[in-house]
Amino acid sequence: MPASTRKSAYLTGLRQGAPFLLILVPFALLFGVVATEAGFSLLEVMGFSMVVLAGAAQFSAVQLMAENAHTLVVIATALAVNMRMAMYSASLTPYLGAAPLWQRALVAYGLFDQTYAVAHARFEARPEMTVPERIAFFAGAVTPMLPAWYGMTLVGAVAGRSIPPEFALDFALPITFLAMVAPALRTPAHVAAAGTSVALALVFAGLPFNLGLMIAAVAAMVVGAEIERRMGAR
Amino acid sequence: MSWSTAGIWAIIVTLGIGTFLMRFSFLGAMGGRRLPDWLQRHLRYTPVAVLPALVAPAVVWPPATGGDPDPARLAAAIVTVAVGWWRKSVLAAIGAGAVTLYTLLFLLG
Numbered sequence: 001m002p003a004s005t006r007k008s009a010y011l012t013g014l015r016q017g018a019p020f021l022l023i024l025v026p027f028a029l030l031f032g033v034v035a036t037e038a039g040f041s042l043l044e045v046m047g048f049s050m051v052v053l054a055g056a057a058q059f060s061a062v063q064l065m066a067e068n069a070h071t072l073v074v075i076a077t078a079l080a081v082n083m084r085m086a087m088y089s090a091s092l093t094p095y096l097g098a099a100p101l102w103q104r105a106l107v108a109y110g111l112f113d114q115t116y117a118v119a120h121a122r123f124e125a126r127p128e129m130t131v132p133e134r135i136a137f138f139a140g141a142v143t144p145m146l147p148a149w150y151g152m153t154l155v156g157a158v159a160g161r162s163i164p165p166e167f168a169l170d171f172a173l174p175i176t177f178l179a180m181v182a183p184a185l186r187t188p189a190h191v192a193a194a195g196t197s198v199a200l201a202l203v204f205a206g207l208p209f210n211l212g213l214m215i216a217a218v219a220a221m222v223v224g225a226e227i228e229r230r231m232g233a234r
Numbered sequence: 235m236s237w238s239t240a241g242i243w244a245i246i247v248t249l250g251i252g253t254f255l256m257r258f259s260f261l262g263a264m265g266g267r268r269l270p271d272w273l274q275r276h277l278r279y280t281p282v283a284v285l286p287a288l289v290a291p292a293v294v295w296p297p298a299t300g301g302d303p304d305p306a307r308l309a310a311a312i313v314t315v316a317v318g319w320w321r322k323s324v325l326a327a328i329g330a331g332a333v334t335l336y337t338l339l340f341l342l343g
Contacts, residue, residue, distance in 0.1 A: 039235040044242050057290065060247060065242070066235055075248050077277035080242050082253045084284040090260035090269065097264050109257035117281060118323075133279040170298040171307055171335055173287040175314050177329035181285045182318025194282040201287035202294060216287035217280075224279030225272070 005198025009133040016122065020114040021148050023176045027055050028149045030169050032156020034059070038066040041103070042157050049153040057081045087221075088116040095123040096138070098131045105172075107135070110142040117180045146197060146218055189231065195222030306338035 006122040028049065035045040040062070048058045064074045088111055096107060118141045124135055185191050197220035204212030260269075269277070293311045295301040313334040318327030 007257060008343075022325070022328065040242065044239075044246065047243065047246045048249075051246050052253055054253055057249065057253065061245065064247070065237060068236055071241065071245060074245055075252070075279070076340075078249050079252045079256070082249075082256055084280070084288075085253060086256040086259045087277065087280045087284065089257050090264075090273070091280045093260045093264045094269055094274060096261060102259045105258060108254060108261055111257045111261075113285070120281065122247055159289045166339075168298065168307075168339060169336060170292070171310065174292050174307075174311060175331040175335070177285040177289045178293075178311055178314045179318045179324045179331060181282055182315045182327055183322040183324065184282055185315075185319050190282050192281065193279040194286050195281050197286040198290040201290040205291040205295070212291075213284075213287050216290075217284045220287065221279045221284035224283065225275040228275055228278070 005130075006136040009129070009136040010140040010143075011119070014124075014143055015140075016118050017115070018144050020118065021144055023114065023172065024145055024148050025195055026169055026172050027176075028152035029060075029156040029159075030172075031055060031058055032153040033159065034156075035062045036157045038062050042154075045157040046150070046153060049150055052078075053109070053149065054078075054082050056113075068180070070204060075166035080211070080214060084217065085111060086119075087217070091120060092123070095119075095129075095134050096131065099187030101134050103135050107138055110138070110146065113177070113180070115141050121184075136160050187228070189206070189224045189227040192227050193220040196220040196223045306335055306342055309338055310335035 019190070031049065034043055035048060037060075040048075048062070052058055052061075060081050061074050061078040064077060069077075089108065091227055092107070092111070096104060099107070115138065119134075119138050123129060129137070181194060185194060197216050200216035201212055201221050204215050206212070207215070255328060287298070289311075294303055296304050296307050298304075299307075310331045314327045314331030317330035318324065
């Protein structure tokens with residue numbers, strides 16, 4: 001494996017990961033502000049962003065802790081929100097499973113919605129990539145995102161003041177996730193899976209512990225896979 | 235909030251370990267072995283199955299409006315999906331969604 005192709009894969013990852021800073025920066029900033037206002041110390045706020053490294057779960061945990069929920073409820077809910085990480089892990093295994101264990105462990109630490117979306121799209125579009133190239137691409141995609149996540153959490157925590165509600169930052173997350181999904185709706189199976197996902201998430205929105213999310217996600221995967229199988233080709 | 239420092243760190247560390255184990259699960263245990271075809275077929279739909287479910291309730295019942303459906307947020311979500319599907323570009327979709335959201339929030343005030 002010539003180092004030059006690894007280097008170019010790293011740079012491609014860097015380039016394709018960089019736009020996601022537009023999402024991570026306000027999201028991390030907002031987490032720093034929200035967690036600080038809920039009463040967490042600077043060290044604890046940074047602990048969430050560096051140890052857990054999962055925006056939606058961090059927000060869920062802080063929200064529940066601010067409401068003085070039971071410890072087990074906090075943990076169960078945040079982990080349920082993160083169960084999709086196991087699906088991401090499984091989904092990348094065909095592409096990265098042959099890499100050395102330490103590399104897979106590092107990939108696992110840096111595996112979240114944005115890095116997964118970038119990496120999966122690239123690996124699927126370029127089946128000829130070698131495993132070291134894929135690892136280099138992933139490393140490139142993570143490179144701008146991790147410091148941004150830590151740094152902007154810190155800025156938000158130190159600034160410690162509310163961003164005015166007029167900025168409607170509550171909607172940054174939905175818009176981001178929808179923007180990541182829309183380009184992937186390229187077959188009837190993908191459209192049906194997304195439709196199932198939305199419909200069941202709304203129907204089961206009242207269930208505790210984010211169970212509605214898990215039911216909707218699993219059902220949507222079954223619908224997508226079944227339609228693909230019946231149509232005989234992707 | 236009535237949490238001890240130890241209680242807070244217990245939650246942070248537990249969530250960190252639990253989340254890492256989920257991220258590492260298949261990557262760590264499966265190694266170079268090939269996943270069965272039926273499983274791969276399901277996993278291809280992971281993004282379109284998880285992400286819409288994660289945000290659908292917040293689109294229809296935004297916490298910021300106390301859970302009342304909001305025309306500006308609904309329209310922004312629809313425009314985001316439409317532009318993302320049409321242009322096949324994440325950034326174009328985010329831009330179109332943000333412009334729609336702010337324009338309508340301003341107009342509908």
